[in-house]
Amino acid sequence: MFEEAQYLAPVTRKADGSIEVELSRSHPGFADQVYRERRNRIAELALRHTPGEPIPEVDYTPEEHDVWRIVSAELAVAHQELAVAEYLHGCRRLDLPKDRIPQLQEVSELLEPLTGFRYLPAAGLVELREFYGTLADSYFHSTQYIRHHSVPLYTPEPDVVHEVIGHANALASDRFAALYRLAGEAARRVESREALEFVSKVFWFTLEFGVMAENGELKAYGAGILSSYGEIREFRGMDIRALDLAAMGTTAYDITHYQDVLFRAESMDHLEDVVGAFWATCDDESIARLSVAVS
């Protein structure tokens, strides 16, 4: 939840102190009063959370648990065929519930002994520097609501399916967790807004939407592909380009539809050597040089 932030529904406090999530007219839940009420309550919970305290529990409805059950079963099948081995390794280690939405506190407690990562609830937009910076401390800001039941295949809005099935399974792998941390360290190191955006775009085209060659086949490791059973069935037909820092850091993308440009790493080692090393060492100057190379 970060670049995605630009799509997130704004959260406002009304005069009477209550919290309102402003869904846009085009949101599938816009006309659904019950869903809107849920979103307001869940945002309120996140705002009440104090770091260090357990993450407040959401009393998900049977209908919401159904969405998780259906989506997670579909995705588990797709993952066997289309996800990279390192992600599947994370799935086996984390072993998420399939029949109900797990509480973020529970996800956090499953994850911490594996790689040290913990979850924090986010009511809405988390500022770029904050979202990435805290990755360096092994914290992942996560939304807690679930997508509207009318759009289980794909949502442009990050939800608990995306944050947990997409990201937590990756964060359960030591190798992916190390990459997330390096992205966080890079975000803390760079100073200019331009450099921070470059770092976040490299994250977008890798940990969010990255694909990888594996045994002669194209597999996905990006959380955004791995949480959408619409998109995961389509990514092999997209415009697949070679891994290229300058291109990833400067290519524009539209969050509201399937990503049509994807960058392919040749292996886990390749991803670590190029992107991991970039995040480990980049600064404003090196990023300015990379940006000039493509403009």
Ligand code: TIH
């Ligand atoms: N499109 C993803 C899904 O349907 O699970 C969610 C998001 C990924 C990245 C941004 S929003």
Ligand code: FE2
């Ligand atoms: Fe994400």
